[in-house]
Amino acid sequence: MRWQPTSAGKVAIVTGAASGIGRALAGELALAGADVVLADIDEPGAVAAASDAATRGGRAEAVRVDVTDAAAVEALVTRVGAERGRLDFMFNNAGIAFIGDTLSMTLEDWNRIIDVNLRGVVHGVRAAYAYMAARGDGHIVNTASVSGLIPAPGFTAYAASKHAVVGLSVSLRAEAAPRGVRVSCACPGFIDTPLKHHAKVVGLDREAVTASLARLFASADDCARAILRGVAKNQGIIVVTGHARFAHAVNRLAPGLVARLAERLARRAGG
Numbered sequence: 001m002r003w004q005p006t007s008a009g010k011v012a013i014v015t016g017a018a019s020g021i022g023r024a025l026a027g028e029l030a031l032a033g034a035d036v037v038l039a040d041i042d043e044p045g046a047v048a049a050a051s052d053a054a055t056r057g058g059r060a061e062a063v064r065v066d067v068t069d070a071a072a073v074e075a076l077v078t079r080v081g082a083e084r085g086r087l088d089f090m091f092n093n094a095g096i097a098f099i100g101d102t103l104s105m106t107l108e109d110w111n112r113i114i115d116v117n118l119r120g121v122v123h124g125v126r127a128a129y130a131y132m133a134a135r136g137d138g139h140i141v142n143t144a145s146v147s148g149l150i151p152a153p154g155f156t157a158y159a160a161s162k163h164a165v166v167g168l169s170v171s172l173r174a175e176a177a178p179r180g181v182r183v184s185c186a187c188p189g190f191i192d193t194p195l196k197h198h199a200k201v202v203g204l205d206r207e208a209v210t211a212s213l214a215r216l217f218a219s220a221d222d223c224a225r226a227i228l229r230g231v232a233k234n235q236g237i238i239v240v241t242g243h244a245r246f247a248h249a250v251n252r253l254a255p256g257l258v259a260r261l262a263e264r265l266a267r268r269a270g271g
Helices: 020-031 043-054 070-084 107-135 156-179 206-216 220-232 242-253 255-269
Strands: 011-015 035-040 059-064 089-092 098-100 138-143 181-188 200-202 237-240
Touching: 011 020, 011 070, 011 107, 020 035, 020 043, 020 059, 020 089, 020 220, 035 043, 035 070, 043 059, 070 107, 089 107, 098 156, 107 138, 107 156, 107 181, 138 156, 138 220, 156 181, 156 237, 181 220, 181 242, 220 237, 237 242, 242 255
Parallel strands: 011 035, 011 089, 035 059, 089 138, 098 200, 138 181, 181 237
Antiparallel strands: none
């Protein structure tokens, strides 16, 4: 089912928009007639994605932004708000992943994941929330993961950052509501994006891991549409893919069972 477009004339910023879920979100928003700013550290990728989005309608602009640079993110939000006169949506979507045994992670690995996946979201929230609260309107959408809702052995650092994004989002949602600002957190399962190729993998065979999960992957376009359906309904937590919804539901009902299954998976992965 397609989402019902409600974004004609709206202004949106999407980080991590050069590929994957971010690119798909930008395309769907443009199709609905939105004015979309595609932000990514990969400027050529953002330009290509913006060109693709522009062919679908609306307006699309590509900008190079490193979400770990708080001043750059704030400058982007300030400029877009000043030039367009509004900012309706802020999609904090940029992210990276690390797959493997936590013992193999360096402090640099930990800091990099926290900087991009958590501080990058914080920077986007801080800038957009201040702007939207002043206007009394707007919607912030933070991309987390189902790994932010359930145990995820082999993805410990990634899961830590995504659990933090979930906590940030649900807490801010309650705080921001009286100010007219809506907050949603997208928690996708396995999505077929370049992240599966770019994630740092230690102690595991990348191709074997990808192959073992192949039947679980959903398309980025389907994911984007599901997220936008949830945004249109102002859902607080938007869990995407059937497998992710099932895992989340079981974890809520029987967390002990899920913990034991996670331990079994970890033992199997460890040989």
